[in-house]
Amino acid sequence: xxxxxFYFVATLSILFSLMVIFAKNPIHSVLYLILTFFTFTVHxxxxxxQFLAVVNFxxxxxxxxxxxxxxxxxxxxxxxxxxxxxxxxxIAAAIAGGCLIVTLxxxxxxxxxxxxxxxxxxxxxxxxxxxxxxxxxxxxxxxLSSLLLLAAMxxxxxxxxxxxxxxx
Amino acid sequence: MDAAFVIEKFILVAVIFGVSLLIAMYxxxxxxxxxxxxxxxxxxxxxxxxxxxxxxxxxxKMFMKEEIVPATSNKWLFMVGPxxxxxxxxxxxxxxxxxxxxxxxxxxIPLQVTDINVGVLYIFGVVSLGxxxxxxxxxxxxxKYSLLSAIRAASQNIxxxxxxxxxxxxxxLMTNTLSLKEIVEQQHGWHWNVLYQPVGFLIFMICAFxxxxxxxxxxxxxxxxLIGGYHTEYSSMKLGFYLFxxxxxxxxxxxxxxxxxxxxxxxxxxxxxxxxxxxxxxxLIGTGVFFLKIFAFIFFFMWVRWTIPRxxxxxxxxxxxxxxxxxxxxxxxxxxxxxxxxxKF
Numbered sequence: 348x349x350x351x352x353f354y355f356v357a358t359l360s361i362l363f364s365l366m367v368i369f370a371k372n373p374i375h376s377v378l379y380l381i382l383t384f385f386t387f388t389v390h391x392x393x394x395x396x397q398f399l400a401v402v403n404f405x406x407x408x409x410x411x412x413x414x415x416x417x418x419x420x421x422x423x424x425x426x427x428x429x430x431x432x433x434x435x436x437x438i439a440a441a442i443a444g445g446c447l448i449v450t451l452x453x454x455x456x457x458x459x460x461x462x463x464x465x466x467x468x469x470x471x472x473x474x475x476x477x478x479x480x481x482x483x484x485x486x487x488x489x490x491l492s493s494l495l496l497l498a499a500m501x502x503x504x505x506x507x508x509x510x511x512x513x514x515x
Numbered sequence: 516m517d518a519a520f521v522i523e524k525f526i527l528v529a530v531i532f533g534v535s536l537l538i539a540m541y542x543x544x545x546x547x548x549x550x551x552x553x554x555x556x557x558x559x560x561x562x563x564x565x566x567x568x569x570x571x572x573x574x575x576k577m578f579m580k581e582e583i584v585p586a587t588s589n590k591w592l593f594m595v596g597p598x599x600x601x602x603x604x605x606x607x608x609x610x611x612x613x614x615x616x617x618x619x620x621x622x623x624i625p626l627q628v629t630d631i632n633v634g635v636l637y638i639f640g641v642v643s644l645g646x647x648x649x650x651x652x653x654x655x656x657x658x659k660y661s662l663l664s665a666i667r668a669a670s671q672n673i674x675x676x677x678x679x680x681x682x683x684x685x686x687x688l689m690t691n692t693l694s695l696k697e698i699v700e701q702q703h704g705w706h707w708n709v710l711y712q713p714v715g716f717l718i719f720m721i722c723a724f725x726x727x728x729x730x731x732x733x734x735x736x737x738x739x740x741l742i743g744g745y746h747t748e749y750s751s752m753k754l755g756f757y758l759f760x761x762x763x764x765x766x767x768x769x770x771x772x773x774x775x776x777x778x779x780x781x782x783x784x785x786x787x788x789x790x791x792x793x794x795x796x797x798x799l800i801g802t803g804v805f806f807l808k809i810f811a812f813i814f815f816f817m818w819v820r821w822t823i824p825r826x827x828x829x830x831x832x833x834x835x836x837x838x839x840x841x842x843x844x845x846x847x848x849x850x851x852x853x854x855x856x857x858x859k860f
Contacts, residue, residue: 374654377824378592381647401636409643410673416650420662474633474693 353393360386373419381412398474519622531608539581539762540570542813546762549817577755585748586829587732589655596652596747597756603648604763607641612696614780614802618794625695628800628816635683638771642679642726647671648760649728649735653745667828668735671725674758674835675732679722681843685715685850686775699779704786714846716776718839723772725835727764730820734828752806769812773805780805 363386366379384407391400468475481489543561544567551558559566584593588777614626631637646668686708690698702708708715725732736744746757773779780801789797817846826834 369696378651397631397633398636401633401640404640405636405643409640410676413643413646413650413673416647416654417666417673420650420654420669471730 349393351391356386356389356393360390374416377412377415377419380415381408384408384412395470398477436473523622524628526622527626528609531613531628532605532741535605535615535763535766536759537681538766538813540574540760542762542765543573543758545813546817546820547753548627549814552700553818553821557635562759574755577752580751582751582753582754585657587657592651592655593748594753596648596655597760598648598747599651599755600645600760601756601763603641604760604767605644607643607767608639608770610637610639610695611767611774612699612779613797613805615714617798623794630694630696633693635693635698635775637688638695639676639680639683641712642853643672643676644769647756649745652749652757653735656745656748658719658748660743661745661747664677664735664737664747665739667741668728668745671728671734671835673734673829674832675722675725675839678718678835678839678843679726679817679839681847682715682718683724683775685843685847686712688847688850688854695774699781702778702781704781705778705783707776707781709776712776712846712850715725715850716772716844718846719776720772721834721839722821724816725831727816728761729767729816731766732831733825733830737825740791765813765816766809769809770805772812773808777808779808 362382363379363383367376367383370376377502384403388400388408391397391403415468468476480488547569548558548566550556559569560570562568584590609628610631612625612627615624616623619625637701649668650665653661653668656662686698687693689708689711691703692698692701698708724730728735735741736746738744741747746754749757780798782801782804785797785801788800792800
C-alpha cells in the first residue's frame with residue numbers, strides 16, 4: 348500500500364518539478380514549486396517523519412513560497428521585461444547542461460540499487476525523539492547552525508537600516 | 516481499519532463540515548445584527564421572524580447572480596483562488612477535539628477526526644496556507660488593486676505568523692505536547708491555560724485577528740484604498756466563497772483559541788456532571804460548553820470589528836514587528852525561567 352503511494356507521489360514530484368522549469372510564467376513556476384513541496388511533505392509523512400513533514404509544510408510551503416510569490420508579484424515579470432540573453436551565454440548554458448547530463452548518466456550507471464534500509468527506531472521522526480537527538484548528541488551542530496541563522500538575520504537588518512539612513 | 520471506523524469518521528467529518536457551514540452562514544446574520552446593535556439600529560428583520568432567514572436569502576442571491584470572469588484574467592487561477600480559500604478554511608477543523616469521547620451503546624467514539632501528534636503545528640501550517648487563496652485570486656484578477664491587496668495580504672500574513680508561532684512556543688513549554696487532545700485534557704476543570712499564559716493568549720488573539728483578515732487588520736480588503744481588495748473582480752458565488760471562507764476561518768480560529776487557552780470542552784464542575792449524567796450525556800454538555808466559548812469569541816471578533824477603526828499599513832507593520840514579536844520573545848523567556856525555577860525547587 349505505502350509503496351504504491353510512494354510511487355504515485357514520487358511521479359507527481361517529478362512531474363511538478365519538471366513543470367517548474369517548463370512553465371513560461373514565473374508565477375506558474377512558483378505555484379508548481381509549491382505543489383512540489385507539498386509532495387515532499389507527503390514523502391516525509393510516508394517516512395513517519397511527521398515533525399519534518401509539518402515543518403516543511405509551514406516553512407517552505409507557508410512562508411518561503413509566500414515570499415517568493417510576494418517578490419514575483421511585486422516585480423510583475425512579463426515577456427517585455429525579460430532580459431535578452433546573448434548567444435554566447437546560450438551556447439555556454441547548453442554545454443554546461445550537456446556536461447551535467449553526461450555526469451548524471453555516468454553516475455547512475457555506476458550505482459546499483461541499494462538494499463532496502465530499515466530504521467532501527469521507526470519513531471525517529473516524531474517530535475519527542477527528534478528533540479532529544481537535537482539537544483543531546485547533536486547539540487553543538489544545532490547551536491552552531493542557529494548562530495549562523497542569527498548572523499544572517501543581523502546582516503539583513505543592517506543592510507535594511509543602511510538603505511534607510513541614506514534615503515533620509 | 517474496519518467499516519464501523521470508516522463510517523464513524525465519515526459521519527464526524529460530515530457533521531463538522533455541516534456545522535462549520537451553518538455557523539459561517541449564521542455568522543453573516545450575527546455580524547449584521549451585532550453591527551446594528553452597536554450602532555443602535557435594527558439590522559435585518561424582513562426575511563422570517565427577526566430576519567433569521569436572511570442568510571438563506573443572501574445565499575440564493577449569491578447563487579443567482581451573473582458570474583463575470585474578467586477577459587484579461589488568468590481563468591484557471593481565477594477559479595482556483597476562492598476554492599483554495601474555502602479548502603484551507605475547512606481542513607483545519609480535522610484536529611480540533613470537539614468533545615471528550617462519547618459512549619453510544621458499547622462503542623466509545625472520540626469527537627475528534629484525528630489526533631495527530633503535531634496537531635498544533637498542523638493548524639499553524641493550514642493557517643499559513645490560507646493566504647494562497649487571497650494571493651492567487653488577487654493576482655489572477657489582473658487588476659492593480661487586487662494585486663496590491665494580494666501583496667498586502669502576503670506581507671501581513673507572514674509578519675503575524677511569526678508572532679503567533681512565538682506565542683504558541685511559550686504555551687508548548689508548559690504543555691510539553693503538540694497534540695491538541697492532550698493540551699485540552701491537561702486543562703481539566705478550571706486549569707485553563709489562559710490563567711498561566713495571559714500574555715501569550717493576548718498575542719495569539721491579536722495574530723488570529725490579523726490572520727483571518729478581520730478588522731482592525733482587514734487591510735487586504737480596505738475599501739477606501741483598494742476598492743474591494745483581492746475580491747474586486749469577483750462576483751456571484753466565487754465572491755460568496757471568499758466571504759464565506761472568512762467566516763469559517765473566524766469560527767475555526769475561535770475554536771483553536773478556546774482549545775489552546777480557554778480549556779476546550781472543560782468547565783468547572785465537569786466531574787460532578789460526568790458522575791451524574793453518565794458517559795453519553797456528559798460529553799455532549801462539554802461540547803455545548805465548547806461551542807458557547809466559540810460563540811463568545813465570534814461575538815468578540817464582531818464587537819472589535821465595529822468598535823476599532825482599521826489600522827494604517829505602517830501601524831500594522833510596527834505593531835507586528837516592533838511590539839508583538841519582542842513581547843512574544845520576552846514571554847517565552849519568562850515562561851522558561853519560571854518553569855526552570857519551579858522544577859528546581
